[in-house]
Amino acid sequence: MEVIIVGNADQVGQVAADKVIENLEGVATPVLGLATGSSPLSLYAELSRRAKEGIVDFSHGLGFALDEYVGIDPAHPESYRNVIHRTVVEPLGMDPDRVRVPNGFAEDLQAAADEYDDAIEAAGGVDVQILGIGSNGHIGFNEPFSSFSSRTRVEILTTQTREDNARFFNSIDEVPTHCMTQGLGTIMDSRVAVLVATGEHKADAVAAMVEGPVANVMPASILQFHPNCIVIVDEAAASKLQ
Numbered sequence: 001m002e003v004i005i006v007g008n009a010d011q012v013g014q015v016a017a018d019k020v021i022e023n024l025e026g027v028a029t030p031v032l033g034l035a036t037g038s039s040p041l042s043l044y045a046e047l048s049r050r051a052k053e054g055i056v057d058f059s060h061g062l063g064f065a066l067d068e069y070v071g072i073d074p075a076h077p078e079s080y081r082n083v084i085h086r087t088v089v090e091p092l093g094m095d096p097d098r099v100r101v102p103n104g105f106a107e108d109l110q111a112a113a114d115e116y117d118d119a120i121e122a123a124g125g126v127d128v129q130i131l132g133i134g135s136n137g138h139i140g141f142n143e144p145f146s147s148f149s150s151r152t153r154v155e156i157l158t159t160q161t162r163e164d165n166a167r168f169f170n171s172i173d174e175v176p177t178h179c180m181t182q183g184l185g186t187i188m189d190s191r192v193a194v195l196v197a198t199g200e201h202k203a204d205a206v207a208a209m210v211e212g213p214v215a216n217v218m219p220a221s222i223l224q225f226h227p228n229c230i231v232i233v234d235e236a237a238a239s240k241l242q
């Protein structure tokens, strides 16, 4: 695991964009794993800027979102289908037909989850997985005590995560209770993982992920075993590293 500490969120986005592009060099059809949430926004903004300048081209790329709420109306502005479209597909110039989000509205959720894993495999696997980290150490929506070998599946969101995400809704009661998420095993299959985190509220989770024991009480700690994981954090998020 490589840890890079920079001054602020904009620099996190710039360095993360360098790493994403570096690791896609020579890849004819890049396959991106896509996180939602606030953390990767500066990265997506930077990738968008470079795509518009012609430095990089995502139009033939494939994308797989990490997760989706279960039962949320797909038309809801905070469904991850819409968030990914708004913050990634359009700004990066990706083809919407080549970017998938787990189907949290499927009648048979586990069948939809299995099909999602199959689609990632059929695409040849994820080249670069973009990740944030929850204040409780989740990646994707793999909450504490998720199995390290888990694949895409339905998970119950913890109260902590629902409270953290209530800012995107009118009240916590509107935050869905369940999600469909790529598993830790799915994430670990990515060739490169780029995790970004900013702010003091992430400092405990970042320290535990990087320096703590590898234990599923802290799901992100499994990334210590990832063959090529780059963690890019601002000084506040790095403040509890030894």
Ligand code: F6R
Residues within 6 Å of the ligand: 034, 035, 036, 037, 038, 039, 040, 066, 067, 131, 132, 133, 134, 135, 138, 139, 140, 141
């Ligand atoms: C969302 C996801 C989550 C977030 C995490 C941090 O797709 O994968 O793991 O990355 O909850 O969220 P923010 O960045 O909003 O603090």
